[in-house]
Every structure is written in structure tokens, then in C-alpha cells.
Amino acid sequence: MTAPSWSILRLMSHVIVTPVPCLQDNYAYLVHEQGSTEALVVDASESAPVLAALAERGLTARAVLSTHHHFDHVGGNLELKRALPGLEIVGSEYDRERIPGLTRALAHHGGADLAGLSVRALAVPGHTLGAVAFVIGDTVFTGDTLFIAGCGRMFEGDAKMMSHSLLDELASLPDETRVYCGHEYTVANARFAISVDGDNAAVRELLARAEKARAAGIATVPSTIADEKRHNPFLRVADPGFLATLGLSDSVSGFAQLRKAKDSF
Numbered sequence: 001m002t003a004p005s006w007s008i009l010r011l012m013s014h015v016i017v018t019p020v021p022c023l024q025d026n027y028a029y030l031v032h033e034q035g036s037t038e039a040l041v042v043d044a045s046e047s048a049p050v051l052a053a054l055a056e057r058g059l060t061a062r063a064v065l066s067t068h069h070h071f072d073h074v075g076g077n078l079e080l081k082r083a084l085p086g087l088e089i090v091g092s093e094y095d096r097e098r099i100p101g102l103t104r105a106l107a108h109h110g111g112a113d114l115a116g117l118s119v120r121a122l123a124v125p126g127h128t129l130g131a132v133a134f135v136i137g138d139t140v141f142t143g144d145t146l147f148i149a150g151c152g153r154m155f156e157g158d159a160k161m162m163s164h165s166l167l168d169e170l171a172s173l174p175d176e177t178r179v180y181c182g183h184e185y186t187v188a189n190a191r192f193a194i195s196v197d198g199d200n201a202a203v204r205e206l207l208a209r210a211e212k213a214r215a216a217g218i219a220t221v222p223s224t225i226a227d228e229k230r231h232n233p234f235l236r237v238a239d240p241g242f243l244a245t246l247g248l249s250d251s252v253s254g255f256a257q258l259r260k261a262k263d264s265f
């Protein structure tokens with residue numbers, strides 16, 4: 001029997017994601033390959049918890065991936081850069097001027113090899129115009145674009161743009177893709193989902209599971225793209241049957257109506 005080739009070993013190897021709770025309800029993430037001591041940081045909201053989590057696990061950060069320019073996602077960039085010389089800061093080309101410390105700008109579908117991991121950027125404008133999701137192996141980091149059972153507010157984009165980002169970009173990822181989002185909003189999102197999609201057993205199960213997890217202090221991430229298609233109203237608008245319950249027939253209007261309803265829920 002021949003030894004497995006390097007590429008097969010790579011395929012079999014596992015991307016490990018560690019959520020790092022920051023600020024009120026943000027998550028930064030450490031990402032590393034099993035057996036490696038090099039890591040990536042996604043959305044460094046603040047530096048202290050990220051540095052502590054790296055030290056605790058014996059990991060060295062090589063780069064920070066910033067999903068968008070909001071302070072609760074980049075607030076730790078400059079301090080981390082000072083603490084970790086040579087640290088790359090990766091973000092959207094659009095946000096060259098808005099992401100503190102940016103050293104590498106990625107376009108839609110742009111890639112980078114960092115800390116032994118292959119990172120691909122997906123432009124997902126809507127929450128902000130420069131928002132990106134980062135795909136690493138079977139995992140996607142969605143920032144404030146896609147939450148578990150929800151999505152971010154449209155601060156800079158419109159419904160057409162944001163529904164395209166959600167339905168055509170993120171929902172097109174393989175069903176088994178693990179979803180790690182920027183905030184712990186699952187319980188509140190599931191309550192809204194029940195208000196518009198109450199007959200959906202997947203939504204009721206999610207709320208029960210999320211309430212139990214939060215009561216025990218456990219993070220509700222990750223979800224999967226398959227689960228989001230089942231319980232996230234902002235992805236369910238791709239289903240004509242669900243749209244019909246809203247009295248609508250196109251997904252952009254459905255998305256716009258739900259986003260407006262959620263803003264004042």
C-alpha cells in the first residue's frame with residue numbers, strides 16, 4: 001500500500017474553529033488546521049480576548065480576516081498588529097480605506113494562502129458595501145451578513161443587493177458548509193422567524209435548542225447552509241410556498257418585507 005499523498009492528507013485534515021466571545025455579543029474566531037500552531041483570526045473585535053485565546057491554545061496568529069469595517073469587527077486590528085509583528089490584515093478591496101491596518105485587499109473570489117489555510121473571499125454587499133464572507137475549506141465566516149436564522153441590517157446596500165448576496169452567493173455554498181457568524185443573535189432571530197414562519201417545525205426546534213444552549217452559556221454557532229435554508233426566513237424567501245404565505249411572489253420583495261418587519265420587531 002502506498003502512503004497517502006500530501007493532497008489527500010490535506011483533504012482529510014480538519015479546520016478547527018474556536019469562537020472567542022468579545023464585547024457584548026460578538027464572536028471573533030481562531031482558525032487553524034489540526035496539528036498546526038499557526039492560526040488566522042476572523043473579526044478581531046478587541047485584542048485582549050483574542051491574545052488570551054491564542055496563548056491558551058499555543059497558537060501564533062499570522063493574519064486577521066476582517067469581514068467588514070464596523071468597529072465591533074475590527075476594533076482590535078491595530079493593537080493585534082502592534083503585539084504581533086508581521087501580522088497580515090485581510091479585507092475587501094472596497095474597504096481599503098476603512099479597515100484599520102489593512103495589508104492585503106481581496107476582490108470577489110480573491111484568494112490567499114495564510115497560516116497553511118486557503119482562504120477565499122466572497123463579496124456579499126448589503127449590510128455594508130464592502131462586506132465579504134471568507135470561505136476556508138468546509139467553513140464560511142459570514143460576519144454581519146448571514147446570522148443563524150437571520151441577517152444583518154441593510155446599512156449601505158438595498159434589498160436587491162443583499163438578497164443576491166444571501167440567496168445567490170451564500171446559499172449556493174455546499175449544504176454541509178459550517179456557518180460561523182459575527183454575533184450571538186440566534187434566540188432573538190428564532191423568535192422573529194416564528195412570528196413569520198410559525199408552522200415551520202425547523203424554526204421551533206431551533207428556538208428550543210438555542211434557548212437551552214444560551215441558558216447553559218454555550219455558543220449557538222456553527223450552523224450549516226442546509227439548516228439556514230430550513231429555518232432562516234431571509235433564505236426561505238427563495239421558496240415560492242413560503243413567499244405565498246407572505247402574499248408575495250418574488251424573493252426580493254419578500255426579503256425587503258421581512259427585513260423591514262425585523263427592523264421594528
Ligand code: ZN
Pocket residue numbers: 068070127144152
Ligand atoms: Zn456590522
Ligand code: FE
Pocket residue numbers: 070072073144182183
Ligand atoms: Fe456587528
